[in-house]
Amino acid sequence: MSPGSNIIRVDVKSHSRHSCICGTPRCAHITACFQSIGDARGGKFILPSLGGTRNAAIKHFKLQQICHHLGLGTDNLEEYASKDNRNRSLKSPPPPETTMTREKRKNKFERQKKAIAVHHFHPAVVQHYVVDEKINFGDYLLESFVKENGLWENGYTDMDYFPNQFKPDGKKNGSGERVFVPVPTYQNALQDYQLALTRFKIKDIIKSCKDAMSANSIILGRKDDDASLHPVNKKARISTTTSGDDSNELKRAICLLAGEVEQLQQSNKRLEQKLQKSRDNNAAEKGDAQCGAEGG
DSSP: OOTTOSOOOOOOOOOTTSOBTTOOHHHHHHHHHHHHTTOGGGSEEEOOBSSOOTTHHHHHHHHHHHHHHTTOOSSOGGGGSBEEOOOTTOSSOOOTTOOOOHHHHHHHHOEEOOEEEGGGSOHHHHIIIIIISOOSOOSOEEHHHHHHTTOBTTTBOGGGBOOSOOOGGGSOOTTOOOEEOOOOOOOOHHHHHHHHHHHHHHHHHHHHHHHHHHHHOTTTSOOOOGGGOOHHHHHHHOOOOOOHHHHHHHHHHHHHHHHHHHHHHHHHHHHHHHHHHHHHHHHHHHHHHHHHHHHO
């Protein structure tokens, strides 16, 4: 089962005025699809600017790797970087009567944003940033996260490792873990949308079925004499018919659920094996300790 089959219901700004820097019609189509079901992958992440001072080195490296993986080249990163030329010493733009030209005002007071579609990133990365960390677009991922989510050598390699010393959020990286930048290497977004769309439609189908059952239920509907009711009649009065399209969606839903059950079974098996290994290790350590005590 694809990790992106679940709907990520978090509001990520669409930034509709800003196209993804990849510039492909396919990307725009996928973004519109996810937008239609209220999924975070219908939004865009704003790319960093290169003129700042906070975490400047890793932001530069992140933009470099993003451009590399999108096949845009890395010779002119400024073309794909956001620009922030605002004069922060001024609390508000000058009044309308100023002689400043519109272009100068734009350069001095406005941010010129560049964006990348969220669906370019692995669903686990999207979940991590917008749901777990509740941030828009982070600068780094710890090595443990990359490996635990199956991203190592599956979109992430040593090429995406930030080689310089980096302290996340200004704090000491006590674990000594390597730090990676998020990169747009995910290729299954359209397939994920098809699965997420099924889940989206299933909710409507379930609701319509429940509404139909409630409207026709003997308990909630009109009362009849007990003598006039029979089991067959009771069942016949409950209408849960669906259209051909709905039936196909329900079949796909069953496949999704079957896949999730299989995943849970495999996960339980791995946990059981891990637990058994831990027990065996503990038993071996106790045995070694006893032998040492007897030998002493």
